[in-house]
Amino acid sequence: MGDRRSVLVLTSPYDVTADLVLRHLSERRIPVVRLDPGADLHARASLTATYRTGEQRGTLRTTSRELDINRVRSVWARRPSPYRGPPELSDQDRRFAAEQALWGAGGILASLPGAHYVNHPWNNRAAEFKPSQLSTAQHCGFLVPDTTITNDPDEAREFVMSHHGGAVYKPLWNTPYRVDDHPHSVWVREVHAAEITHAVSVCPHMFQTKVDKAFDVRVTAVGERLFGIRINSPDLDWRYRQDLMTCAPVEVPKSVARAVAMYLAELRLIYGAFDFSVTASGDWYFLECNPNGQWAWQPV
Template sequence: MAAGGPPVLVVTRLDDVTADGVITELNRRRVPVVRLDPGDFPTAVTMNAILDGKGVVGTLSTDTRTIDLERVRAVYWRRPTPYTADLAMSEQTARWTVEEARYGLGGILAALPGAHYVNHPWRNRDAEYKPAQLATAARCGLTVPPTLITNDPGQARAFADTHRPVLYKPLRETEYADAGGRALTVWIDDVQPDQIDERVRHTAHLFQQRVAKRADVRLTAVGENLFAVQITGSPGVDWRRHYDRLTYTLISVPPEVATGVRAYLDAFGLVFGAFDFGLDQDGSWHWYECNPNGQWAWFPDHITSQITEAITDQLQHGGTS
């Protein structure tokens, strides 16, 4: 490889602006970097891995790069596309092929010896479950609003009546489209007791008491670095619906929140986390959730550049700087 030493592997899709910024900074520092999308396997990715008493050795090749598995210094795991199979295969064969790729290539990418992961894909997976997030945040001393997860419409109505005002929140940002293929988003929104009907029985639903907030806070944690951004200007409960009206201000993190956030990262084995809080009228921080692989590159440049540098430091120095 180049004079910059062992390479960084960035695992993501082609259209990932967030990863682009980190790759640009790695290039500026002359750190070798290889971009890989597992969704390109096996068409444009070739894997040769030997596992023996020495661990994992071998190569991983794309159309333009070849990387020695044992030399990868760090892995930035972002937003890869799903594994796919040849369209000519039968449904059962295609399903088998995709799972073999997931457990073969995916298993190798998760077992690179000596690599520093931001974050390890299995840690991301474990930290995506909202019930585990809520329980862990409470154990770490963070203030969690009263929350109900249920498929019982009677209990949901009673909770909404007792804790009003109450929000409905999806348990996961699952891709959803209408009959015409148009992508849809299930937003966080207010819900009244009389809006809750028997359809709640069809699956799990999350209801949470709405914080009387004066602002939102997105706290991006990168190792020991905490970047808290106060978000104001949203006329509704879900600020993601009003990007054109938002104002962003870097603010300090209260010591008790910083302690809780770092304990939370340790509990899940995360290096990176995008935390959402509500800031109430008294200035108290109320924890909502943590996306272990959240976005951050839409912030103004003076904020984005600091997060980019912190992530690049992790990848370049393996979390030791």
């Protein structure tokens, strides 16, 4: 690849968002290596790292590239497949191989000397916890809806009853779920006290006051650049029926922009997809920040 340092893109082969970026990098003649470490490293790719006093070196080989890992300028940790292990192995051996790959290859790829990560995978993981997001948002000056996270049905019921403007339930993680063997999404929905049963005690649940919103906003932050999109939707959760929503660019208030910059710095992020509910009086309520959120769903 000559003297030019490469961009390493960690993602699955089905990531069409990455395809868009790779096309632009190719047009700019920037060397790129694409790798799905959870799958490729037990198929046709190999990764070697050597550590000696005062020296670190290594090589990544794919079907089409050979890369000196000290020559990686940037790493885009997009959406690689989970480390699962070779499918031909027994369950126990496959679990062993998957965990060795996570802690070995995952550790190498997260420790490339001099590389600029967007975002670093460990920072991504830390920033995905909803309680951490809410705590950081408060510290950075965002307006945050009243929220409780609990596995106590009585606490949950009392919280919902105390918010006369309504309350909603939100999953703490987008866990794959199936109903009658069909994929099923758990959307944000309004919840009433009478619906809360002992089933809440099985695991923590997140309940939040319902914001009387005029519209939603997605702010995509890339470094110091902010891209705001106003979302008008008939649904509480605009993701539910995206064919019914309309979008338009929106200016991000300076106070929100300052809080976004503080939030990114606090959690050591370069990129973040922030979701807000905006009231008729112009108050922007922070809902969440996906550190690896989708952005290609709406052109600006």
